[in-house]
Amino acid sequence: MKTSDYDVDAAMVGLREAMALYRQRLADLDAEYEQVSKVLAGLDAERSDLRALNESLKQALARLPATAGESEGADETGTVEASDIGRATPAAMQPTPGRIDGAKMRSGELAEAITQVMATSGRPMRSREITEVLGREVTRSTVETTRVTAKRLVEQGYLIESEPGLFQAATPAKGAA
Template sequence: MTCEASLLEQLAADEESVRGQLESLREQVATLEEQLRDLATARRIVAPMLAGRSRPEQAPSDGTPDAPTHTSPKEAAPAPKPVTGLDKQVVVIMASSGRTMRAKEVAQALGEPDVRGRVETTRARLKRLTALGWLTQHEPGLFSIAPHINGHALGGVANDEA
């Protein structure tokens, strides 16, 4: 009976271990699903801007200078430079928040540890995104999505609004 008891104990321990692994995998799947939703949101935000940006930058085929074009105010805003990776996540966070945010809040939304170094790295990222045209800094430390970006995020392609 001792052999049977130790076998049952081993099976119970193995079962508990597998349950723990399964729970960990479920958490990873949930995190990946959230990242996938964020990336899809980022694509919906960025795609109209890139589509609108590619038309004015195309060189004329006949070699003549660009003729002035009539555009809506949202299309007239300079298109920001493309971003990837974590920068995309920051743009999505800022666009979906609908308010000004501090670097610490953005770092927390990214899942960064609440340590000065990570907050300062996030602050540098926010300033870089401001320089690229994605964000606006209202006062020192307060950032929000740039107005021409927000129009795309909330209203879709500018041509659809006309």
């Protein structure tokens, strides 16, 4: 039995439409794949940065003088549980000069780190000293970045500037129950 020309034409049209649909879907998937790849690359970079920062903090902790209570909350690998954050003693906050492993912080991470340093230091500190405690390279630029971030934290109620350039944790800490 012979297929009519109409059936062949209709089949060809249908196949072409299907090919066009699948070609468009493939293009959409390729674009989506590209976007996901960029997100994954960004996540990989952030994960790498956080691992470097964690290692830097672990090295800074190892350089601090041994005092009673300093190792509270840390296991043998130096890992501290989130619930233990803020339990460091003031002695644990002694300045550590120089850059630690070249780790660079984003603005939010810097603000969080400054807030943590001030909450655990138990005393007012100047921008330069905060920069040192954070293990950042002490340059005019990094100290100024620390100062500007601390000023912003004062405006947000997380820190108090008791005198120009002298910062301390707000009492009680913002968000504390």
